[in-house]
Amino acid sequence: MDWFFNQGKPEEAMESYRDLMDRNYRMVPATRNVLLETLLKRDRKKEAWDLFHDMLDDHTPPTFQAVNSDTFNMMVHECFKEGKLTEAIDLFKRAGKAEKSKPFWMDVAVYNSMITRLCELEVMEEAEQYYQALCNKSLAPDVNTYKTLIDAYIKVDNIENMLDKYSKMVEAGLRVIPAYANKWFLFMIEKDKRGFYAPFNIRQYGVVWAWEFYYHAY
Numbered sequence: 317m318d319w320f321f322n323q324g325k326p327e328e329a330m331e332s333y334r335d336l337m338d339r340n341y342r343m344v345p346a347t348r349n350v351l352l353e354t355l356l357k358r359d360r361k362k363e364a365w366d367l368f369h370d371m372l373d374d375h376t377p378p379t380f381q382a383v384n385s386d387t388f389n390m391m392v393h394e395c396f397k398e399g400k401l402t403e404a405i406d407l408f409k410r411a412g413k414a415e416k417s418k419p420f421w422m423d424v425a426v427y428n429s430m431i432t433r434l435c436e437l438e439v440m441e442e443a444e445q446y447y448q449a450l451c452n453k454s455l456a457p458d459v460n461t462y463k464t465l466i467d468a469y470i471k472v473d474n475i476e477n478m479l480d481k482y483s484k485m486v487e488a489g490l491r492v493i494p495a496y497a498n499k500w501f502l503f504m505i506e507k508d509k510r511g512f513y514a515p516f517n518i519r520q521y522g523v524v525w526a527w528e529f530y531y532h533a534y
Contacts, residue, residue, distance in 0.1 A: 374414070
């Protein structure tokens with residue numbers, strides 16, 4: 317497909333795609349995701365969405381897994397790129413319509429993708445809802461989850477929610493990258509939240525530069 321597209325022959329590219337689909341091969345997510353990515357990249361949106369829905373129909377775990385987190389991440393990204401927030405949210409509820417198809421069990425990667433896109437739009441209430449849903453499903457938020465939310469709350473100047481996520485990240489014992497922690501630490505200094513550092517072992521996480529700044533300033 318890519319070869320034909322690169323040669324300026326879109327009809328031949330789609331002909332090869334339709335020929336492959338007509339063979340009804342059972343393709344694993346890694347294979348169909350490549351097709352999905354190509355269709356989206358070449359602005360073949362209808363065919364991409366048709367393929368996505370076919371993948372949902374074929375998803376019949378434990379017998380056969382037809383979609384994975386990369387599949388949903390691509391479609392979530394596409395929805396946000398088109399400015400379709402409602403459709404992106406709807407993706408989390410979608411399942412195949414075939415008799416034996418089952419919903420995909422969303423993992424942390426898919427939740428992180430949605431939270432990241434919502435934070436980019438600064439719709440923090442919705443981002444918070446997905447964070448809570450992630451926790452309620454007994455899935456553990458990871459470093460990326462907390463970093464995304466903390467950075468977003470700093471961006472919208474919401475110190476209380478920033479501190480809440482910061483505290484939960486520390487309580488979870490997640491490793492904090494020093495470059496990130498320096499930024500958060502300085503934000504707390506600016507907001508005069510010096511009393512909040514107690515639960516955070518600054519030297520353990522290597523936040524030396526911010527600590528020295530704080531020591532000399534106060």
